[in-house]
Amino acid sequence: MADMSTTLAGAALPNPVMTASGCAANGQELHRFLPVSELGAFVTKTVMRDPRSGRPTPRMAETASGMLNSIGLQGPGIDAFCAKDLPWLAEQGARVLVSVAGTTAEEFGEVVQRLVASPAWECVIGVEANISCPNVANRGLVFACDPGSSERVVQIVRTRVPEGVPVFAKLTPDVTDIVAIADAALGAGADGLTMINTLLGIVIDTDLLRPQLAGVTGGLSGPAVRPVAVRAIWQVVAAMRAGTLPVAPVIGVGGVRTGADALELVAAGASAVQVGTATFNDPDAPRRVLTELEAELDRHGLARFADAVGIAHERMVRL
Amino acid sequence: MADMSTTLAGAALPNPVMTASGCAANGQELHRFLPVSELGAFVTKTVMRDPRSGRPTPRMAETASGMLNSIGLQGPGIDAFCAKDLPWLAEQGARVLVSVAGTTAEEFGEVVQRLVASPAWECVIGVEANISCPNVANRGLVFACDPGSSERVVQIVRTRVPEGVPVFAKLTPDVTDIVAIADAALGAGADGLTMINTLLGIVIDTDLLRPQLAGVTGGLSGPAVRPVAVRAIWQVVAAMRAGTLPVAPVIGVGGVRTGADALELVAAGASAVQVGTATFNDPDAPRRVLTELEAELDRHGLARFADAVGIAHERMVRL
Amino acid sequence: MSSGVVQVAGEVVANRRVGAYQQLTLLAPGVAGLARPGQFVALAVGGPTSANLLRRCFSIHRVEEAGSDGGTVDVVVAAHGPGTRWLTALGPHDAVDVVAPLGQPFPLPAEPVACVLVGGGYGSAPLFWLAEALRERGCHVEMVLGAASADRLYGVAHARDVADGVSVTTDDGSAGTRGRVSDVLGEVVERTSSVVVYACGPMAMLRAVTEVSAAYGAVAHVAVEESMACGIGVCMTCVMPVTGDDGVTRMVRSCVEGPVFRGDRVRWDAFDGGVCRVPDDAVGAPRAGGH
Amino acid sequence: MSSGVVQVAGEVVANRRVGAYQQLTLLAPGVAGLARPGQFVALAVGGPTSANLLRRCFSIHRVEEAGSDGGTVDVVVAAHGPGTRWLTALGPHDAVDVVAPLGQPFPLPAEPVACVLVGGGYGSAPLFWLAEALRERGCHVEMVLGAASADRLYGVAHARDVADGVSVTTDDGSAGTRGRVSDVLGEVVERTSSVVVYACGPMAMLRAVTEVSAAYGAVAHVAVEESMACGIGVCMTCVMPVTGDDGVTRMVRSCVEGPVFRGDRVRWDAFDGGVCRVPDDAVGAPRAGGH
Numbered sequence A, B: 001m002a003d004m005s006t007t008l009a010g011a012a013l014p015n016p017v018m019t020a021s022g023c024a025a026n027g028q029e030l031h032r033f034l035p036v037s038e039l040g041a042f043v044t045k046t047v048m049r050d051p052r053s054g055r056p057t058p059r060m061a062e063t064a065s066g067m068l069n070s071i072g073l074q075g076p077g078i079d080a081f082c083a084k085d086l087p088w089l090a091e092q093g094a095r096v097l098v099s100v101a102g103t104t105a106e107e108f109g110e111v112v113q114r115l116v117a118s119p120a121w122e123c124v125i126g127v128e129a130n131i132s133c134p135n136v137a138n139r140g141l142v143f144a145c146d147p148g149s150s151e152r153v154v155q156i157v158r159t160r161v162p163e164g165v166p167v168f169a170k171l172t173p174d175v176t177d178i179v180a181i182a183d184a185a186l187g188a189g190a191d192g193l194t195m196i197n198t199l200l201g202i203v204i205d206t207d208l209l210r211p212q213l214a215g216v217t218g219g220l221s222g223p224a225v226r227p228v229a230v231r232a233i234w235q236v237v238a239a240m241r242a243g244t245l246p247v248a249p250v251i252g253v254g255g256v257r258t259g260a261d262a263l264e265l266v267a268a269g270a271s272a273v274q275v276g277t278a279t280f281n282d283p284d285a286p287r288r289v290l291t292e293l294e295a296e297l298d299r300h301g302l303a304r305f306a307d308a309v310g311i312a313h314e315r316m317v318r319l
Numbered sequence C, D: 001m002s003s004g005v006v007q008v009a010g011e012v013v014a015n016r017r018v019g020a021y022q023q024l025t026l027l028a029p030g031v032a033g034l035a036r037p038g039q040f041v042a043l044a045v046g047g048p049t050s051a052n053l054l055r056r057c058f059s060i061h062r063v064e065e066a067g068s069d070g071g072t073v074d075v076v077v078a079a080h081g082p083g084t085r086w087l088t089a090l091g092p093h094d095a096v097d098v099v100a101p102l103g104q105p106f107p108l109p110a111e112p113v114a115c116v117l118v119g120g121g122y123g124s125a126p127l128f129w130l131a132e133a134l135r136e137r138g139c140h141v142e143m144v145l146g147a148a149s150a151d152r153l154y155g156v157a158h159a160r161d162v163a164d165g166v167s168v169t170t171d172d173g174s175a176g177t178r179g180r181v182s183d184v185l186g187e188v189v190e191r192t193s194s195v196v197v198y199a200c201g202p203m204a205m206l207r208a209v210t211e212v213s214a215a216y217g218a219v220a221h222v223a224v225e226e227s228m229a230c231g232i233g234v235c236m237t238c239v240m241p242v243t244g245d246d247g248v249t250r251m252v253r254s255c256v257e258g259p260v261f262r263g264d265r266v267r268w269d270a271f272d273g274g275v276c277r278v279p280d281d282a283v284g285a286p287r288a289g290g291h
Ligand SMILES: Cc1cc2nc3c(=O)[nH]c(=O)nc-3n(C[C@H](O)[C@H](O)[C@H](O)COP(=O)(O)OP(=O)(O)OC[C@H]3O[C@@H](n4cnc5c(N)ncnc54)[C@H](O)[C@@H]3O)c2cc1C
Pocket: A061, A062, C040, C054, C055, C056, C057, C058, C059, C060, C075, C076, C077, C078, C079, C080, C081, C082, C083, C084, C085, C122, C123, C125, C224, C225, C226, C227, C228, C229, C259
């Protein structure tokens, strides 16, 4: 059995498999199927400063090997999160990666400030800044579509999170040059990157002949987008290996349903893997992915998970 | 039965269903399954100036509800195309949309110049400039990732194509702001847009632990990407309807497998629809899509295909 | 939230046509013992090569506790899109992954009161074992079953076995009274002096049932059917505005806090034309500018 | 290019285990009359909800011309990935969409010469009706069947019926001679004075067969197996470098110009480690800088 432990910018985890933000709520529902403490880390639903009702419904559309969602970051707000959700996760012995967002860079800062003050803070192994969300100050353009906006958010978040606790910037693939955004985030102090958030998509309801989602656009996720996730990870890690981007750990996410899928992201350079949409198909998916990933490593005779990280860059055929 | 005719910047077609470039070769093989003259238009494999061998193999990987390809624009070159392929298509009575490309803006111009001189030119109902291909002058960056490069290519192509024959610019979705690229192309004289080309992706072969494609990256296509195609069409057509982009016809492509899929693109604003990857699943797909699309229009009581174009913008719920 | 839920590799025992529907009996060890009327199952569809990732949800029609085989659960499925077409085409021994039981059951009255159970189309499926449970408690039970046409009624004969009185309506008059369930409901509530109405069916019907019930002094418990991506409470797609005991409206998940809600707590005013808006007074509702 | 190809809604007639393989008999009206040995079928997999869009290609093992049912085609399938697992699990009456026959058949000699037919693993599947066709023309036919182990041999008994001599090799020695088909091929060619060798199997085997054949003065016709997305010539994924009559190497589509090629025309030097490069002298090969 391979040694499945992984280290993410100082955060040591017993295994590399996590939930994905927004795909496991804040743990209690999933806990009925798999103990949250068995996960490498539990990633929370993105939390913002205030309670948010989210978008009107319909909020989802099934797509070929994927789905579209437009939840609109519904959530209880950071205070309720610190009062209820985080202590519950701490009690279960979960290692928690808290996903945070704001509609302005300053709001990110406020959320982090209150989070750090939470009595349950000790279970937090990292903060994931969901910069793939709309920036009201910039015509609602997603922060991660613009290097400058990305930089400002990461800077504020990094300043407010105590040293020793890593900050991950979660990037959207909907950009011309993801390496440039990665560069901005790392330059601003991010300790690592999470890739990818959903792709912007629309489904038309062909009975009603109008967009199926009440909010028109939604985020595309699931196995359909896995090749885009692998590509984004590959490009960023290739740049790190080429010395044109600071070296930092990458958390891979996008379309992972099986251990072999996870291995694709890992071989492309991810030091940990999140399982999102697949959980809707199989509530046990994160645990199953871990078991299957272990079996894949054994099959390849890899003694340590760490040996698989980025291995495809070495085995690549040079033409 | 609905009137299926459509007009694309002056080119009148009996129906709106086409093949997609690179997914039907140059017609002869598909003709064994469906007469190419039954198509609204036949779209050729992108032709360049010189013969090209294309990339090493493996060139393809199956993905969830899609595939990755890296053909590398293999083809006979424009002279052989004009001598053999185009006359054959003309003989069959096909209406032909010729897809052209170059590694420089000037090469685009040369290809068009020779094309226009072809004795079979009369069967050409339009030219599709595949600007979603690498620009050697700009570090191999895809033309359509940059407004300036897009502009230059479209300008040259538009100058060389006789008036009255429309030029379509084929855009990649791999950009932060597709409306900006559409604006550049239309500003430079494109008569219409084709959206979308493939998304950049990578698949890792989990047996060999290296990229499955010899060329590492490939283009993602198939039903998996349909929500991205619909979104791209929607955004561009919404901008046209809002008066922030010149009004021009859009040819929709991306993930169409059924008539209902086609209707999604049409309702989002496409005046014609190309069927690509689905042809590999079902050689009869373009014809079947047309039949199914007709049935959909009948079901909705729409007397003319044109009435369905962009209908979702009108039926959209305003919140 | 009930934590009694299992995920099991189920198997089709039987699949038979009933009117416009298919009734599937699934071997699903462990489910029967946990389930209560009003709860539902979430079934994976399409098998190992499926492009349809999301589970499909169905009200539990009945359960049979274990013999040696671990117990079965029945659902009544209307073929609609790819998932339900796949399910309705299954044959004996075919595999179906089952997550169940999910959601909140119908609350049973503490006293042996009179109740009316209202089902629209396949919405009547969960009402028969509810009727049995109510009669075991000594309740007087009447049923009102409605549908667009006779073939879309489910379980009229069965209803006569488990209820003390049955009314039938169809939109086209092909069976029973021409009209809607809500047209006859008031009379039934009044005649039986019912204080509780249970209903399952389309949203518009649930709204009408709630209004009629209120008008006749009964409380309605309605089982809603919102579009669900996960069914287990983790995705937030299935929300709807419901007013809590504190009088505050929240966007709550119908898969874990429902599917059964008190009808008078549902913010029907937010539903319109296939869209459900967030009421302005809901917790966290967008302010001007939106989010 | 042969234009005799049809797309038909096929149906499984039988599916039986043969060693490590499943032999599927498909009702596929119209195919049998058009097909020749060496051609292949392209089957859609996974049914209507499938996430696997691309067809899977299989050599035609045999065909049976129409009785009243329109004719059948047999393929021998090794379960490997999702598509072949789905196919090998099918039962009678299950539907499979068939496109066939595809590609160029084995060319038959004009004279009644001696031939050796070489099959590796399931690669022997298309050789039996080829043997019959050759014997009908008066050819002396010997077969060499090889595989990793005994269970991966296909059709040894059948070979004894249709060939004048049969040699067997396995890598592990569990049946026949321990070793590879190419180890014994030279002796068979020499003994029978064969001038033509037909082969189907893995690329490395085809290369070795080509070399041995050449060394013993025979011409090899090899049926290759390149990764194919469409099978009908429209996608350009299945190309490989083959030298034409004009001595010029081109990247040709193995689905329409193959799968049968003269072995000595295939640019084996371009294949290495699971990748096939474009030879520098191929038409349109990238110049420095690449494309
Ligand atoms: C609590 C509950 C109980 C239900 N009970 C029954 C029942 O007893 N019998 C029955 O026939 N149907 C029932 N439904 C509806 C059933 O879930 C849908 O008809 C089915 O999911 C549609 O799947 P499809 O593949 O046919 O359609 P598609 O339109 O392809 O489904 C696409 C996606 O949308 C979701 N979806 C579509 N329609 C609905 C819907 N009406 N409700 C919820 N999700 C939907 C599906 O789960 C899937 O994720 C119930 C729904 C809920 C929420």
